[in-house]
Amino acid sequence: MNPVSAPTPDLAALADSVREIEHHVAEAGWDGPVRVFALVRTQEMLRTEPGLAAQLDESVLEAARSQPWHLTSIEQEDLPAAPDLETLLAGLSWPSTVDGMAVTVERVVLPPAAEEEMPQDTDAALDYLLSHPERQDVRLVVGALRGGPSWCAVRTRANDADDQVGQGADLVPGLVAAVRSTLD
Template sequence: MLAAARVQPWHLTSVEQEGLPEADDLESLLAALSWPATVDGMAVTVERVVLPPHAEAAMPADPDEALRYLLAHPERTDVRIAVGALREGASWCALRARTHDSDDEVGFGPDLVPGLVQAVRATLA
């Protein structure tokens, strides 16, 4: 790991963090995390189900009913999201919809999911 970083300064090593605090959702979990100065960056991957705005507006208020509605909706899209940020400020995102599940149909950019990028950066502050 250290040797790879010496050869390639942008080498990243994935370390799965165990023993995370209990949280109701990803946003709450990220808000509770902070990393020591020895951690250069952080990334998170997540799968989400999204609906078009008109379908989202009709979602029931009750959480259990909303989940059933979401999972059964014919216009739902399953999306995989990866967001990372370095302590120095650089960020990157990758999005892939299950309906377009091929390597050449991945969206990339530094700020595709701004709220999640901000939450990841906050863990490094």
């Protein structure tokens, strides 16, 4: 039996941040827009902007003091208009002061066999997708650190509870790659 190794500090911080973002977005309910978050190391943020300490909860300040990789997520408002998520992400870039980023998006998914039967026509495909009895509404939260790990959280509308959120490093490989590309 292989011993389970502890996550690296950066991975642990990213996983905590993605879980926090997922919980925050879940509080707003379903049918929400795409949301984008910059991830910055809290210690460095407070070093460059000490006045921000007054806006943070004492538990966050304590975590930042004891964990050099503690991350603060900063929601990006007024995102540029884009016809789809791929175009939005392709148009994003971050200054070197941003250590990572996360995105939240809701999708409708079908089992693979049902996807194979989907019509090619866009309108027909949408009708098929929305009316299929095996469809699942999911919320994806994908985060990545510059040159480092990724972490994903997946919540289904059918199992909409904090203890029912799936998590892992590469659950949505295509979206992880798109998030990473914003950090290049």
